[in-house]
Amino acid sequence: MMLTQSGRKKAVITGATSGIGAAYAHGLAERGYDLIITGRRRDIIASVAREIEEKFGIRVDVSITELSDESKVDLLVEQVKEVCPIDILVNNAGFTTKGLFHQEDISTQEKMVLVHVVAMMKLTHAVLPAMIERRSGTIINVASLHAVAPMSLSATYSSAKAFMKNFSMCLHGEAKAHGVKVQCVLPGFTRTDLGRGIDVDMHAIEDKNIRKWMRPEQVVKVSLNELNRRNCVICVPGAGNKLAYLVARLLPERLWYMIEPAIVRNMP
Ligand SMILES: NC(=O)c1ccc[n+]([C@@H]2O[C@H](COP(=O)([O-])OP(=O)(O)OC[C@H]3O[C@@H](n4cnc5c(N)ncnc54)[C@H](OP(=O)(O)O)[C@@H]3O)[C@@H](O)[C@H]2O)c1
Numbered sequence: 364m365m366l367t368q369s370g371r372k373k374a375v376i377t378g379a380t381s382g383i384g385a386a387y388a389h390g391l392a393e394r395g396y397d398l399i400i401t402g403r404r405r406d407i408i409a410s411v412a413r414e415i416e417e418k419f420g421i422r423v424d425v426s427i428t429e430l431s432d433e434s435k436v437d438l439l440v441e442q443v444k445e446v447c448p449i450d451i452l453v454n455n456a457g458f459t460t461k462g463l464f465h466q467e468d469i470s471t472q473e474k475m476v477l478v479h480v481v482a483m484m485k486l487t488h489a490v491l492p493a494m495i496e497r498r499s500g501t502i503i504n505v506a507s508l509h510a511v512a513p514m515s516l517s518a519t520y521s522s523a524k525a526f527m528k529n530f531s532m533c534l535h536g537e538a539k540a541h542g543v544k545v546q547c548v549l550p551g552f553t554r555t556d557l558g559r560g561i562d563v564d565m566h567a568i569e570d571k572n573i574r575k576w577m578r579p580e581q582v583v584k585v586s587l588n589e590l591n592r593r594n595c596v597i598c599v600p601g602a603g604n605k606l607a608y609l610v611a612r613l614l615p616e617r618l619w620y621m622i623e624p625a626i627v628r629n630m631p
Contacts, residue, residue, distance in 0.1 A: 369422055373449050375399045377430065377486070378456025380408045382555025383505055386579035387453050390587055392419040399446070401426045401439065401456065430456050430482040431474035440489045448493035448500065454483040454527075455505040461561040461630075464518040472519040479523035487534070491543065498542030501590060504531045505548045508604060512611040515627050524549075528597070535596045547597055548586045551604035552576045552631070563631045574629075577601050 374391045378384040380402030388400050392415045402408035405427055412423040428439045443449065457479055460467060487502055494500025510528035513521035531547035538545055554576050558565040570576055577600060585600035599608045611619075 369397050371395060371397045371421060372451075373397050373399070373446060374451040374453065375401075375443055375449050375486070375490070376453040376455060377401045377428075377482070379411060380404045380556075381411075382557060383550065383553060383579045383582055384453070384455040385411050386583040387455060387503075387586075388415055388423070389418075389580070390583045391451060391453075392421050392423070394587075395419075395421065396450065397422045397424075399424045399426060399443065401428045401430070403427060403429060431477040433477065433481065436477075436482045436485055440485050443486065444489050447490060448497050449490045450499070451501045451503065452486060452490045453503045453505065454486060455503075456482070457505065457557070458560045459517065459520050459557055461516050463516065467519075475519045475523055479520075480526050483527060484530070491534075491538070494543045495538065495541040500542075501544040501546065502531075502534065502538075503546045503548060503586060503590075504528075505550065506531075508549050508551045508599070508607055508611070510547075510549055511608060512626075514623065514630065516630070532596050539594070544590060545596055546586065546590060548582065549597060549599045549604070549608060550577065550582045551599075551601060551607060553579055553582055555579055558631060561631075565631065568631055573603070575601075575603060577604075 372395065374396040376384050376387050376398060379388045379400035388398055388411060392398060400408065400412060400423060408425050412425050416423050426439055426442065428435050430436055460471060483504060504527045506524040506527040509517060509521040510524040513525065528547050531545050535545040552574060554566050568576065582600045586598050589595065589598045599605045
């Protein structure tokens with residue numbers, strides 16, 4: 364990976380091959396940031412990088428990094444540290460599985476924690492000191508509504524996302540006095556490639572009246588617009604998702620267990 368030295372502001376985005384990460388790459392490039400983006404589908408991420416460079420005239424460096432491999436994450440951390448200070452870090456990479464926990468492959472569940480939790484912590488730990496020193500910087504963690512609405516068949520995913528949410532809230536408490544912004548985004552259904560892991564084509568699912576699927580660009584627009592809201596860490600894009608978030612937070616636990624099976628039946 365060749366790292367950026369242009370003097371422009373810099374953003375690191377994990378999982379920018381497609382979906383929400385690719386939309387952050389476009390959104391931040393449009394705002395004039397040079398980018399370091401990570402992914403694994405080499406050809407696709409290379410063409411994402413080319414397209415963005417040509418369209419916005421900024422520089423995009425690509426790191427092919429398997430984030431469930433701690434030695435690869437450590438390498439990425441060293442490369443990111445070399446170009447600190449970073450202005451924005453977006454911990455976005457993620458995948459999902461669907462199934463009863465005791466029947467799932469345990470190594471895949473372990474990878475879920477490594478990607479969503481461990482890689483996120485290590486990258487955050489790498490960029491935060493320079494941000495604090497400069498009293499400037501933003502960390503965006505892309506979690507999920509599952510963080511507040513934990514579901515059967517997604518035990519590890521829901522728990523990893525809850526970690527991301529709580530971690531972000533705690534970090535905000537520590538970093539706000541030092542001028543560093545932390546945001547945790549809780550998207551609902553969004554049309555991306557996330558369904559690949561569970562054999563679902565999310566691009567082809569029809570909208571229902573009560574649950575409309577968002578486009579990744581809409582999610583990112585809300586996230587970037589909300590960065591200016593003071594003391595506001597949790598970002599829930601979309602009116603329907605905001606309602607779901609409120610209900611999940613206010614519903615008594617016993618009622619939650621009564622309605623949760625019906626919600627799970629309607630999940631993709
Ligand atoms: N789509 C939704 O409905 C939804 C809802 C709530 C939250 N989210 C969250 O949004 C984030 C982005 O997902 P998306 O929906 O945009 O899906 P996506 O289009 O599949 O993008 C996921 C990205 O994460 C990368 N990634 C996945 N596993 C990885 C691994 N082990 N190592 C390195 N990179 C890995 C992928 O890289 P490669 O493809 O190159 O392997 C890809 O760039 C995820 O954290 C997801 O949990 C999505």
